[in-house]
Amino acid sequence: xxxxxxxxxxxxxxxxxxxxxxxxxxxxxxxxxxxxxxxxxxxxxxxxxxxxxxxxxxxxxxxxxxxxxxxxxxxxxxxxxxxxxxxxxxxxxxxxxxxxxxxxxxxxxxxxxxxxxxxxxxxxxxxxxxxxxxxxxxxxxxxxxxxxxxxxxxxxxxxxxxxxxxxxxxxxxxxxxxxxxxxxxxxxxx
Numbered sequence: 001x002x003x004x005x006x007x008x009x010x011x012x013x014x015x016x017x018x019x020x021x022x023x024x025x026x027x028x029x030x031x032x033x034x035x036x037x038x039x040x041x042x043x044x045x046x047x048x049x050x051x052x053x054x055x056x057x058x059x060x061x062x063x064x065x066x067x068x069x070x071x072x073x074x075x076x077x078x079x080x081x082x083x084x085x086x087x088x089x090x091x092x093x094x095x096x097x098x099x100x101x102x103x104x105x106x107x108x109x110x111x112x113x114x115x116x117x118x119x120x121x122x123x124x125x126x127x128x129x130x131x132x133x134x135x136x137x138x139x140x141x142x143x144x145x146x147x148x149x150x151x152x153x154x155x156x157x158x159x160x161x162x163x164x165x166x167x168x169x170x171x172x173x174x175x176x177x178x179x180x181x182x183x184x185x186x187x188x189x190x
Contacts, residue, residue, distance in 0.1 A: 014080035022070045030067050037081060038063075041088045043152070044160075047145040048092035051099075058095045062088030078162060085160045132179050140175030143168050 014036065020029040038059065045058035065087050066073075073083050133141040146152045146160065154172065158165040 015075040018070065018073055018075065018080050021067070022073065027067075030063070030070075033066070033080065033084070034063050037084055040081070040152075041085060044085050044088050044146070045092040045095075047148075048089060049096050049099075054095050054099060055092065058092035059088055061095065062091040065091060079159065082160050082162055132182060133175075135182070136175050136178055140171045140178070143171045144175045144179075147172065 012032075014033060017026075017029040017033050020026040021033070041059045041062060042055055045055035045062070046052070049055045049058060062084070066084050069087070073080065133145055136144070142161070143157050146157045147154070152160065154165055154168050157163075158168045161168070
């Protein structure tokens with residue numbers, strides 16, 4: 001019996017949970033939404049911030065705003081996932097703007113000799129990609145960031161940004177072509 005109840009309970013849509021949060025101030029509904037979307041929200045924040053502590057702060061701020069601004073959510077216009085990830089992305093942008101212009105704690109220390117070289121290489125590639133993305137138009141940088149750092153598919157990016165999949169693919173292709181022109185080691189657009 002417990003498994004049946006749990007299955008029915010988990011089948012509640014994001015939009016229904018958000019309606020409970022909006023109309024009745026149901027904090028448990030928001031907790032369930034957080035549990036469902038926290039990992040993706042962290043990826044989105046990480047794609048903007050590039051720093052774990054800043055990304056965590058952005059997710060926290062983002063979901064506080066989701067709660068505070070819950071009356072603004074309109075399920076007729078967008079999905080909860082799309083709306084909440086936009087809120088988190090906005091929070092991440094603000095966190096990055098407020099961040100002091102000094103190296104993060106991880107950058108201040110020498111790399112640990114016990115860390116595998118692949119981790120150091122991945123960090124350097126990520127840092128180099130962030131620098132290169134900063135020189136691209138915002139739309140192109142955003143889709144590439146979400147794909148690379150957020151590990152989202154073209155379809156997921158399209159839903160999250162509220163764009164046609166063809167626009168996402170076009171921005172991805174143009175952005176990767178520009179990155180490749182500046183750095184021939186960038187793989188061709190797929």
